[in-house]
Amino acid sequence: MSYDTTTPAPAVAPPLGVGMVGYAFMGQAHSQGWRTVGRVFDLPLSPAMAAVCGRDPEAVRTAAAKLGWAAAETDWRALIARPDVQLVDICTPGDSHAEIAVAALEAGKHVLCEKPLANTVAEAEAMAEAARAARARGQVAMVGFNYRRTPALALARRMVGEGRVGTLRHVRVTYLQDWLVDPDFPLAWRLRKEAAGSGALGDLGAHAIDLAQHLAGAPLTGVSAQTETFVRERPLPDGGALGPVTVDDAALFTGRLESGALASFEVSRVAAGRKNALRVELNGTAGSLAFDLERLNELEFHDHATDAAEAGFRRILVTEQEHPYLEAWWPPGHGLGYEHTFVHQARDLVRAVAAGTEPEPSFADGLQVQRVLAAVEESAEKNSVWTPVPVSPDTV
Template structure:
């Protein structure tokens, strides 16, 4: 850990307001609490307020996670003088309204992925971020897996051309929490709230990782989507009338359960993707392999501190994948943590995310991933849906071309 003793004055504070208190709200809370205790930051994040619609629940969550105040209206949180940054951790159907209002109110914004439920919403958010950037504000998307040290190290090795020009990338993200057909109809299974299913929930992560690691956008896709369980029990207290099968107490699933698609990167490299919430035995299995002309890199989230590297220039007699334990002080983010070999976990990605955002705010630099990056992911997701609707017809992806002087809204792949 870094030496926290200093004779200098404490850094200025950055008041954070969090909207949403469920799974992601808890993860972000952990990140904000931890970042200032581990990293020497030029601004000190202060947990000013948390917002949620249920007064008792949000007050309890605020107390549990260390937030000073609780609000039941997100607008009241945005209006608070002690909040300079708004962190959005609510379903996708509310992202655009909240983010645009917060940016227009002069706040910095962190928004969970996917950026929005549609390309049109993502475009409006990116335009708002561009306007805000001219005033010195920043807006970032919460693709936390970029902050896994092993993945950040892989990006460094690819940028250094350790594996040469890319040939193909393979990414899968599999979960099994929807295998039971009696699992209830939550908001993540409703298109009007979630935008899409496994595609947006899991696929957004691996699309972002493909573009981040490659340093270039996807320019076209060919896809298939499937919903295996088309009706599910309603949550307690919810009524939708008779179901399509003639019963009551069930409602339609309006998003995909699984998505599979191929893609082409701007350089011509090929990509394959698989996202599913119907893969028995896979709890949170994110895997990737990047192959180039000189070698390959591989990563498995269940072995989060390890990166596999194969140098194809070595003699066949000794060649093979070698394990890099990504815990050395010169690996990404590790300068602030424990001695080598003392591994990190999932929750640390949110502390790294908070650290990177605070550094961007203090330096007045473009954050990564920016809202423009989130928009580019949204365009890929839309192209996947269009391709699947046309039975896997190859569908081009419009690539964001920043206008001269676009500044902070520029894509930072």
């Protein structure tokens, strides 16, 4: 069999050098996105995995080889300074987000930063201001709220925008895990406020808040909250002595959106039997939408105009090419998974870099989530008193 070799090869997109700081769970997920995105979607720029950074020289070299990075660095400043890095991806604990992101933006790099944006409102404000200044120089900055990129939730956002649920009345989000049920689980960095900022609230609640505001198309303007730490001491990672847990195990809060809709949230890392149970429901005057991450290829929709004899929630299998992100994937009925949200995240960011447009969610959106998190903590400290949330005009 012979082949015609006269057909010219397709044009190769210019490279976009990516450097990543951190290579644990989130670093692995982001690496999956960067490795895959150019092989699935047609992109205006070709992501090149230039270098990954970590403090342990041997461990970061091993991670680079395993995850597909061309080089390894042990100093994030050196990674930012590399001429083959145009975009810095931050997958470190929250206590280093602000320093790395601001330095990267000031060095002329684009930035992707894992959620929550920072550990404090002051840090998030500094990051948002640095991003605003960078926009004037043609740079972009995005927060990694990956669940927005689940096709079913992207479809839900589209349906809300099309008026399919009418005027929104209620938004309900729960996000439950059980990895801290065991009181002997060691005192990891996620259980220390100086590193993580908060516990289930920042880890899971940030996702819940972002989804509520994104799907509703409106920010939260106030909250009333309770938080609890059920296991107050845990073994230190090196064994032996116990150390204090300085973050929450669970948080419950209610809120009101700028649109007037009511919202409720429950997040926990001590909900026995729940592994990664994110559930979202929106109720409006014309219908309702419901989503369960453990069935992430499905969206439930109730059309309230349907005759009562046939009314009820129906399942939408979100695997059609007409659905968000699915034009490049598999035939209908062949579902996607958690890791695909990071591929979609990389796709959207690369397109924003190429077009010079503001990506979503922006650092301003991340700042708004941080303000809600701070208001939840303040309310809980003051016996659930209603606590307003300042709203910036350039968010949601």
